Amino acid sequence: MAIVEPLSPTSEGRRRLGIRSPATRESVGEIVVNSQADVAGAIAKARDAQKEWARVPVAERAQIVRGAIDVLVEKRDEVAKTIVGETGKTHLESLIMEILPGCDYINFWCGRAVKELSDEKRKLHGYLRPYKKLMMHYRPLGVVGIITPWNGPFSLAMNPTVQAILAGNAVILKPSEVAPYSGDWAIRLLTEAGVPEGVVQTLHGDGETGAALVNGGVQKISFTGSVRTGKKIAAACAEQLIPYTLELGGKDAMIVCEDADLERAAGGAVFNSMLNSGHVCMGVERIYVVESVADEFEERVKDMVSELRYGTGEEVDIGSVFWDRQLPIIERHIEDAKAKGAEIVVGGEADTTDGLFYKPTFVRNVDHTMELMREETFGPIVSVMRVADEEEAIRLANDSHYGLSGSVWTKNTQKGIEIAKRMDTGSVVINDASMAYGAPEAPFGGVKDSGVGQVNGLGGLRGYTHQQPIIIDRWSAKKERVWYPHTAKSLEEIDGMIRFVYGTALKKLGFFS
Ligand code: NAD
Numbered sequence: 001m002a003i004v005e006p007l008s009p010t011s012e013g014r015r016r017l018g019i020r021s022p023a024t025r026e027s028v029g030e031i032v033v034n035s036q037a038d039v040a041g042a043i044a045k046a047r048d049a050q051k052e053w054a055r056v057p058v059a060e061r062a063q064i065v066r067g068a069i070d071v072l073v074e075k076r077d078e079v080a081k082t083i084v085g086e087t088g089k090t091h092l093e094s095l096i097m098e099i100l101p102g103c104d105y106i107n108f109w110c111g112r113a114v115k116e117l118s119d120e121k122r123k124l125h126g127y128l129r130p131y132k133k134l135m136m137h138y139r140p141l142g143v144v145g146i147i148t149p150w151n152g153p154f155s156l157a158m159n160p161t162v163q164a165i166l167a168g169n170a171v172i173l174k175p176s177e178v179a180p181y182s183g184d185w186a187i188r189l190l191t192e193a194g195v196p197e198g199v200v201q202t203l204h205g206d207g208e209t210g211a212a213l214v215n216g217g218v219q220k221i222s223f224t225g226s227v228r229t230g231k232k233i234a235a236a237c238a239e240q241l242i243p244y245t246l247e248l249g250g251k252d253a254m255i256v257c258e259d260a261d262l263e264r265a266a267g268g269a270v271f272n273s274m275l276n277s278g279h280v281c282m283g284v285e286r287i288y289v290v291e292s293v294a295d296e297f298e299e300r301v302k303d304m305v306s307e308l309r310y311g312t313g314e315e316v317d318i319g320s321v322f323w324d325r326q327l328p329i330i331e332r333h334i335e336d337a338k339a340k341g342a343e344i345v346v347g348g349e350a351d352t353t354d355g356l357f358y359k360p361t362f363v364r365n366v367d368h369t370m371e372l373m374r375e376e377t378f379g380p381i382v383s384v385m386r387v388a389d390e391e392e393a394i395r396l397a398n399d400s401h402y403g404l405s406g407s408v409w410t411k412n413t414q415k416g417i418e419i420a421k422r423m424d425t426g427s428v429v430i431n432d433a434s435m436a437y438g439a440p441e442a443p444f445g446g447v448k449d450s451g452v453g454q455v456n457g458l459g460g461l462r463g464y465t466h467q468q469p470i471i472i473d474r475w476s477a478k479k480e481r482v483w484y485p486h487t488a489k490s491l492e493e494i495d496g497m498i499r500f501v502y503g504t505a506l507k508k509l510g511f512f513s
Pocket of ligand 1: 147148149150151152156174175176177205206207208209210211212214224225226227228229230232233246247248249250280281282376404437446450451
């Protein structure tokens with residue numbers, strides 16, 4: 001039974017999709033798929049609303065948006081119920097992966113907005129400084145399309161939406177068809193907080209609706225999802241010459257050094273491999289442990305994984321696989337690893353009696369011939385490969401077409417930093433993992449197949465603006481020196497200026513840089 005399945009069309013012939021809970025297989029709702037005409041209508045409405053919204057001072061925008069925290073805190077049980085129902089993740093995971101970060105993102109970006117988005121004076125350098133002044137203006141782009149995946153359906157919708165609207169844009173969110181109402185909560189909460197009608201809207205549907213949004217005449221696409229879809233979106237945006245960010249898949253490596261705190265490393269390995277049923281883009285997917293400490297590390301991992309409880313309700317550690325399409329990928333990777341000599345120490349099979357569960361699994365003796373170490377598995381699996389030393393771990397960590405995040409586990413922070421710098425990946429965490437996106441100060445984005453562009457970071461909000469320099473005269477003169485007519489006198493003046501600025505010791509003193 002599919003988690004998302006076509007239902008009979010509406011009386012007007014519109015496509016409908018039924019949504020089931022992957023944990024119980026019970027129906028949790030349906031969506032009427034928004035057509036190309038709906039997308040066009042939403043964009044037109046957004047365009048009108050955005051003109052007004054852009055005129056609202058940033059501080060006022062931030063005040064309105066911040067109100068969504070109160071609504072979210074008040075409605076957190078309802079929001080969590082939708083998320084748990086649609087995804088099958090545990091209640092606790094809905095708090096730590098969705099609602100807590102949701103509150104934090106709103107709070108953080110509202111706190112930054114006035115400083116980051118207000119007009120700003122900047123000094124010009126060198127010979128220009130005596131003549132000209134520079135002012136930076138952060139112009140909203142217009143209408144931003146935000147397309148999100150099913151694994152973090154609420155927080156991954158809330159974070160970009162809040163940034164885009166604080167910057168004065170209107171947003172159209174197209175959440176994943178697997179968890180549509182979890183994403184829609186972001187829009188509902190912002191609307192309830194007072195964000196004007198049309199400034200935030202949701203369009204429901206699958207790839208067809210997403211593609212219509214991308215091609216519908218928006219001014220930017222913020223996409224989070226798979227590499228395959230990301231490439232299609234990049235091509236469509238390139239064709240229209242509109243900016244985009246792509247936050248794509250990962251195969252994050254965890255390097256366990258000889259001097260790691262093995263209790264913490266084993267706990268971190270299990271948690272960061274299993275969190276959200278393993279459906280975390282920056283979750284741990286590959287573990288390289290130095291041979292000399294591998295016995296103890298693996299023993300600890302085995303004990304921990306053996307004790308994990310999966311299922312539904314409050315007293316479980318791990319929920320279901322979120323989508324039926326992910327389960328065969330997890331199964332294929334495990335079967336391929338087994339066939340190539342990996343040892344399944346714990347788990348290693350699905351349990352589909354009541355819902356879509358995959359048993360918490362620990363695999364060792366894996367290597368890079370196996371899909372489990374090369375492609376995104378996105379399942380509750382700890383995969384451990386022994387390496388001779390840290391050099392081999394770095395080499396193998398970099399042997400991937402992905403490069404989203406990664407982690408180094410050592411008691412020597414300086415060594416950890418040195419290893420981090422050699423990792424060919426978007427971000428690195430020392431003695432923890434799966435958290436780079438959760439620190440909004442940190443620019444987040446992958447290298448290689450893991451994405452294009454970065455989100456978050458101190459310039460995150462400004463990514464939703466056009467940074468418009470306005471250059472102003474310091475003195476009002478009738479003409480500039482380089483304007484016509486060009487005479488021997490103007491030649492001598494410019495030549496003299498070059499000699500003075502760049503031909504003397506002054507430049508070494510940094511006067512003109
Ligand atoms: P997906 O690419 O299948 O779908 C993502 C979204 O794109 C959905 O809303 C989908 O309906 C829409 N879509 C599908 N085809 C489209 C098209 N042609 N044009 C426009 N939109 C289209 O990805 P998914 O399976 O929902 O998500 C899982 C993937 O997301 C994993 O690879 C995971 O690693 C990645 N992810 C990345 C990050 C990150 O920040 N880097 C975060 C979370 C998830």
